[in-house]
Amino acid sequence: DGGITQSPKYLFRKEGQNVTLSCEQNLNHDAMYWYRQDPGQGLRLIYYSQIVNDFQKGDIAEGYSVSREKKESFPLTVTSAQKNPTAFYLCASSREGTGRLSGANVLTFGAGSRLTVL
Amino acid sequence: RKEVEQDPGPFNVPEGATVAFNCTYSNSASQSFFWYRQDCRKEPKLLMSVYSSGNEDGRFTAQLNRASQYISLLIRDSKLSDSATYLCVVNARKLIWGLGTSLAVNP
Numbered sequence: 032d033g034g035i036t037q038s039p040k041y042l043f044r045k046e047g048q049n050v051t052l053s054c055e056q057n058l059n060h061d062a063m064y065w066y067r068q069d070p071g072q073g074l075r076l077i078y079y080s081q082i083v084n085d086f087q088k089g090d091i092a093e094g095y096s097v098s099r100e101k102k103e104s105f106p107l108t109v110t111s112a113q114k115n116p117t118a119f120y121l122c123a124s125s126r127e128g129t130g131r132l133s134g135a136n137v138l139t140f141g142a143g144s145r146l147t148v149l
Numbered sequence: 150r151k152e153v154e155q156d157p158g159p160f161n162v163p164e165g166a167t168v169a170f171n172c173t174y175s176n177s178a179s180q181s182f183f184w185y186r187q188d189c190r191k192e193p194k195l196l197m198s199v200y201s202s203g204n205e206d207g208r209f210t211a212q213l214n215r216a217s218q219y220i221s222l223l224i225r226d227s228k229l230s231d232s233a234t235y236l237c238v239v240n241a242r243k244l245i246w247g248l249g250t251s252l253a254v255n256p
Contacts, residue, residue, distance in 0.1 A: 073153075073236075073246040074193070121192055129243055137183065138244070140192035 033058045035141035037122050042146045044109075044116070052107045052144045054122035063105035064123040064138070067091065074121065080105055081128040109146065120144045150175055152245045155237050159251040166227045170250045172237030173219045181240040182213055182220050186233045187249065193236055196222075227254045 035056045044050045056063065065077040076089030080099040094113025099105055105124075109116045122141045154173045162168050174182075182199035197204065199211040199220050210223040220239075224231055232254045237247035 071248070073248045076243070119190075129240065137195050137198065140194070143192050145190075 035122055035124055035139060037120075037141035037144050039144060040142065042144060044146065044148050046148055047111045049108055049110050050116075050146065052109070052120055052122075052146070054105045054107065054141060055103055056105075056122075056124045056141075057103060058124055058126075058139065059102070060124035060126050060139075061102070062125045062128045063099065064125075065089075065095070065097065065105070065107045066121040066123065068119045068121060068143075077107065077120075079129070116146055117148045118146060120146060152176060152241075153237055153239050153247040155235075155247040155250045157248060157250060159253055161253045161255060162227055163255055164227055164229060166254075167223065167225045168227060168252065169224075170222045170235055170237075170252075171219050172221070172239075172247055173217075174237075174239045174241075174245070175218070176239070176241040176245075177215075177218060179218075179239045179241040182211075183238040183240075184209075184211060184220075184222050185236040185238055187236055188233050196235070224252075227252075229254050229256060 038053045062081045064079040066074040075091050077095050078097040080086035083102050086099050096108045121143045123138045125138050126136045152175050184196040185193040186196045187193040197206050199213050203212045208225045212221045234249040234251050236249045239245045
């Protein structure tokens, strides 16, 4: 079955350490996204990529970095510069980019990675 | 005014009840609309897209009112398994997520 795999599911990190969250999809989707979810807040977009080797900052990109070297993979690095990294991180993909989202082109999510900074 | 607003609830209803959620949005140029369902500590999953003429999927009915800038979700014959948070999502050249409405269906 096609889907999105995120790993690890749970991650603990000490302050000052960088950590990389993995996101792999076998849906053959062009667009991929990283969101962050905090209690009492809606999903906030960190980065998105509409095509291989291209990505754009979302609303809260500071302290994060991404790469898109392969269509299937969109890893997110949470750097030590991110002031409040403890959160639930969600990776998503869609067949085409946000500008073309419709009933036939929707966002599908991975199961998420829960990061806790100690 | 928030770009997408939802009543956070919680809505507590008995099994078999009919419950309706509304969601208002501020950008009149919004192009597409969705309802997602999110269970506690899980990822959001698409419940249904919302079409201009309204659409139904089993016990779920979604409506769009562009003039008043709101979408609605109606759940008929509520089941215990419907307990979740329902997220309203509006596409205005970028996706804008509501904070969600919490539903608890009680036996």
